[in-house]
Amino acid sequence: MFIFISRHKSTIILIFICAVSLLLSWLATEKQASVSYNSSFEHKASAILAPAYFCSSVIGAVSSRFAYVGSLFASIWRRPAEREQFRSLEMEVENLKYQLDAERERNRRLEELFAVYGNLTAAQKSLKLVPAKVIAVEPTEWFRYFEINRGTKDGVYADMAVITSSVVMTDEPHLTGAVVGKVVEAHSRSARVQLITDRLSVVAATIGTMGDLVLMNGQPETENCVIDQIPSTAHEILKMENPVVVDERSSIFPAGMLVGNISSIEKGVHFCRVEVEPAFRFAKLREVMVVVSK
Amino acid sequence: MIRILKILALILGSLVLQISLVAKMSIFGSRIDLPLVLVVSIALSRGAIYGESVGFVTGILCDLLSGGPMGVQALSKTVIGYGSGLVRRRLYADSFITQLVSGFIATIIAKVINLVHLSLMSNEPRFLKIYFPGLILTGVLNSVLVVAVFRLVRRFIKDET
Numbered sequence: 001m002f003i004f005i006s007r008h009k010s011t012i013i014l015i016f017i018c019a020v021s022l023l024l025s026w027l028a029t030e031k032q033a034s035v036s037y038n039s040s041f042e043h044k045a046s047a048i049l050a051p052a053y054f055c056s057s058v059i060g061a062v063s064s065r066f067a068y069v070g071s072l073f074a075s076i077w078r079r080p081a082e083r084e085q086f087r088s089l090e091m092e093v094e095n096l097k098y099q100l101d102a103e104r105e106r107n108r109r110l111e112e113l114f115a116v117y118g119n120l121t122a123a124q125k126s127l128k129l130v131p132a133k134v135i136a137v138e139p140t141e142w143f144r145y146f147e148i149n150r151g152t153k154d155g156v157y158a159d160m161a162v163i164t165s166s167v168v169m170t171d172e173p174h175l176t177g178a179v180v181g182k183v184v185e186a187h188s189r190s191a192r193v194q195l196i197t198d199r200l201s202v203v204a205a206t207i208g209t210m211g212d213l214v215l216m217n218g219q220p221e222t223e224n225c226v227i228d229q230i231p232s233t234a235h236e237i238l239k240m241e242n243p244v245v246v247d248e249r250s251s252i253f254p255a256g257m258l259v260g261n262i263s264s265i266e267k268g269v270h271f272c273r274v275e276v277e278p279a280f281r282f283a284k285l286r287e288v289m290v291v292v293s294k
Numbered sequence: 295m296i297r298i299l300k301i302l303a304l305i306l307g308s309l310v311l312q313i314s315l316v317a318k319m320s321i322f323g324s325r326i327d328l329p330l331v332l333v334v335s336i337a338l339s340r341g342a343i344y345g346e347s348v349g350f351v352t353g354i355l356c357d358l359l360s361g362g363p364m365g366v367q368a369l370s371k372t373v374i375g376y377g378s379g380l381v382r383r384r385l386y387a388d389s390f391i392t393q394l395v396s397g398f399i400a401t402i403i404a405k406v407i408n409l410v411h412l413s414l415m416s417n418e419p420r421f422l423k424i425y426f427p428g429l430i431l432t433g434v435l436n437s438v439l440v441v442a443v444f445r446l447v448r449r450f451i452k453d454e455t
Contacts, residue, residue, distance in 0.1 A: 010342035014376045017350045021372060024354075024365035029415050052351075056358035059306060063313040 106286070112165040113287050116177045120254075127254070129289040130154055132162075135190065144181075144195035144220050144282070150290060151189045158183050161253045161291040162193050166279040168243075168258065178258045178279035179203065179246060180288055193288075196259065196278060197223055204250040205259055207274070208242040213249060216259065216276060223282060224263060230272040238265050244276045254291060300451050301336065301344075305352050308332045313359060324431040327401065329356055331436050333371050334378045334400045335443040338387045339451070342379025349375030363415060370407040374400045390441050397437030405429055 005012060113131065121127055132148035150156045159182060166178035181201065185192040196203050201218040205227070212234070216225045230238070242262045248255035263277040312328040319325070329352045337345025353368030360367070378396055385392050 010346065010376065010379065013343060014346050014372065017346055017372045018369060021350070021353070021365040021369035024368065025363060025411065025415060026365075028364045052354045052358060055306070056355055059309050059313070059355065059359060062306075063310050 109165075109284075109287055112167075112175055113289065115175050116163075116165040117289060119175070120177055124254075126293065127291065128293040129163075130156060130292050131287065131289050132156070132191075133287055134285055144198035144201075144218065145184070146193055146195070146285070148191050148193055148288060148290070149189070151187045151191050153188050155292045156183060156191050156290050157186050159252055162288050163254070163257060163291060164280050164285065164288045166258060168279075176258055177254070177289075178260075179253050180280055180285065182252050183290065191290075195282065196225055197282065201225075203253065203259060204247045205244050206247045207238065207244050207262070209237070213247050216244065219275075222275070223278070225260060225276040225278065227274045227276060228271065230274060232267060232270055232272055235265065235267050235272050238262065238272065238274060240265065297451055301348060302351075304332060304336070304447065304450065305329070305348065305355070309352070309355055309359065321435060322431060324428050324435060326435050326439060327404075327432070328439070329353075330371065330374065330400060330404055331397065331439045331443050332447075333375045334397055334436075334440050335393075335447045336451075337375045337378030338382050338393060338396060338440075338444055339447050340379075341382055342376050345375030345377075345379035346372045347375070349373070363412070366408055366411050366415075369411060370404045373407060374404050377403070387444075393441045393444050394437040397440030398433040400440075401433040401436045402429065405432075 117129055117131070121129065130150055132150040132154075134146050135149045136147040138145040148156075148162070161182055162180045163177045164180050165175055167173055168176050179196060181193045181195040181198070183191045184194045194201055195218065196216070197218040197220055199218050199220055203216045203225070205214055205216045206212065207214060207227070207230075214227045214230060216227050219226050227244075240262055244259045244262065246253040246255055246257045246259060258279045260276040260278040262274055264275040266273040266275075308328045308331075316326050316328055333345065333349045333352055336348045349371035350368055353366075353371035354364075356367040356371070357364050378400060381387065381392065381396055387393070
């Protein structure tokens with residue numbers, strides 16, 4: 001017997017230890033499975049395992065001291081990946097900032113347009129406006145046209161005026177409507193708009209307190225409009241920054257609506273030539289309104 | 295007695311390093327198992343009885359520190375310690391090829407024993423899903439470490455004359 005035990009010492013110890021391990025596992029399973037578990041056996045097992053519990057608490061306490069070193073090492077270990085992640089997050093933040101700025105600008109434009117819409121419809125109850133978005137622009141330097149996302153299905157037809165909002169810089173800056181152009185072609189869901197700066201555009205206007213009807217043509221090279229054929233006798237009345245508004249005799253545009261301001265005056269022998277800077281900026285044009293009835 | 299204290303110091307040291315340092319490092323998603331490496335190294339150096347005893351003690355402490363079910367790692371490390379001790383009896387343990395192969399096979403067997411044990415405890419076969427590439431990488435890492443730790447153990451725990 002003793003010879004057998006001494007020859008197979010390691011195997012006997014293995015079987016004993018495996019039995020103890022399986023017993024501990026069984027105890028753990030029973031404890032989880034049953035609420036009213038008889039824990040007297042567990043108490044005995046806990047008493048045997050007390051040194052192990054003590055060792056584990058010591059290890060835990062010592063490890064927490066080393067945890068700082070471990071974190072430092074881990075941060076060096078993870079640094080390249082973290083750097084990469086930081087860079088991509090930085091780029092994402094830049095993109096989001098850019099998008100936020102674009103949305104804020106869009107909000108500001110829409111608020112201005114809405115204010116102008118409210119003012120105009122309050123002042124003139126018969127005025128009906130349809131808001132539209134600029135969806136495409138003419139790519140050539142010779143003509144000034146753009147497409148909007150409203151068409152005949154929305155009540156938009158050819159020869160309807162297109163306006164936008166503009167800030168008038170006087171003693172008290174205020175918002176007002178400004179003439180942009182007119183619809184030249186209308187499809188079911190889109191329309192083509194001719195700007196007042198197009199060379200084929202003609203707007204019946206009046207300058208300041210002059211009261212005389214003048215015809216304003218577009219000048220796409222300078223993004224301005226010109227008024228020729230003003231008698232030289234009117235030169236003294238004309239002043240820089242004088243507002244140019246739509247004449248009441250215009251059949252397309254709303255009477256009195258701002259077109260632009262005088263930016264230069266050239267006096268000739270018999271006639272003056274006046275250049276008018278439009279009240280809107282073509283590069284910033286995103287949203288407009290179509291006057292469907294006035 | 296001094297030898298037992300040295301072994302206990304090695305066990306405690308490996309557990310402290312495993313929890314504080316090794317747990318925060320991963321190589322392509324795989325982590326080194328320092329206590330297992332120590333069990334294999336001691337078993338190759340001192341034999342089966344030392345191997346299974348160290349395996350049991352280390353396994354119990356691992357179970358307590360990990361918060362997992364008691365006895366799972368105790369069983370697997372005991373079996374690994376015994377098996378590695380048998381290798382010492384039958385093969386040339388000082389050869390680094392023996393150490394490499396022992397470390398690799400010990401990792402695989404420990405993982406399989408843990409998974410089978412856990413699946414029997416929970417009556418669900420879901421624990422039988424093993425991520426093989428990760429397991430092989432862990433085996434390679436552990437086997438390389440066994441070569442280094444074996445030499446350290448040999449130097450630290452010398453035969454008392």
